[in-house]
Amino acid sequence: MKTLTATFGLALCASAQAKIIWQDASLTYLNGSEYELGDNDRQVFTFEHTAATSWGDSFLFVDRIESDNGFTETYGELSPRLQVTDWSNDWISGLYVATTWEFGDGFNNYLIGPGIGVKAPGFDYLNFNLYRRSNEFYESNYQLTTTWGLALGPLYYDGFIDWSSASNGHAAEMNFTSQLKYNIAPLVGLGDDKLYVGIEYVFWNNKFGIDGIDERNANLLIKYHF
Template structure:
């Protein structure tokens, strides 16, 4: 299946808008933050492929809170160069849409009880999903994943959430080499330790924020081709600077910064096995955001 960059962005925008509207209708928001961002890096990697792939990524992100909890929704449109081709022998790069949604129910707000102890300010239950579709020369991922589990909300400036979630993941890839469709395959349910944070700090007189997430994911049994999977580490973090005052805009409207991603055994592929160095990404990116 072929799809253009414009179609990728349109599909992601519609998906995010629909879900955000649905969340807003069900729960009147007490706060919200929506942003459009762009990031670029030259050292992305793909299992069984290369580790020097350039990608441009456009994202649409929505976070909001209501009386009993929070919503988070992000859609990435990833556009690679020809080192990750869209078809065998093609000079055009692959395109991918990746959507993440999480809802966290604050148990303290729901029950009226105080779950604060030590460094923890609250306890929540989180549920959500990941969905992707990718148009590339080899695997053509069609990931579907359900996520659920408890979340500790830490007592820090900004926020730091620590969750222990169970994952139910499946995929149904299509090989452009053999022109064969793999039936949707479900991996073994497996746990994930997740950290997500956004913490403001100052470097001298310069106000900055440290943002990102870290996923430590257990192996998920056999893959759809009968091979073993490996435990996976995906850490994505950025330091952002609020450039709004220099542009005559309201605070926190425009941000710019540097991002770094450390992704070992990407998608559960052992980088010491046939997946090779492409399953171990260490990528520096530039990032800009517009918040509204």
């Protein structure tokens, strides 16, 4: 845990002194009625920020979840990756030390491991991270995370797949969440801005590591980049 905390602290210090190559921020509204564990009907408001920097890259999101029964929850993840070499070839865009801090109402989990950026035809980005998870309320385990983004004609398709191994009292789980969306900004007078409408679909087996809790959940999506 001390090594993990020190590495994550180093990533945060590097981010504070980084030269930003590019960055993007967005606000998202989601509305779905097939959530598992708790109220089925929920709205989610999400802030996201992503950046490429002189030391690597970073991704942050914070969800504010509001259920129809009045329950509210805040959850977020901060994921800086430190690039360990400038070496690349026709298939690899970068090698990283990948870290993530998962934070919510009353818990913190810390993840660390190797990461790789892959150059794949048609993809704007394709990343793989293999983490060792240090969990606050259950035994440590492993997680493989894939993220991607690509244009499909006039549509944009992006998302992530998280697979985590089983540990004592915690089933192996797989969360495949993706967004298919269309940029309507030119149609509503926003010029070069990005205002997406579309669907986010969640395919989640053993949600939160609970054996047999499987979520299949389509959400209305509205997303504005600024």
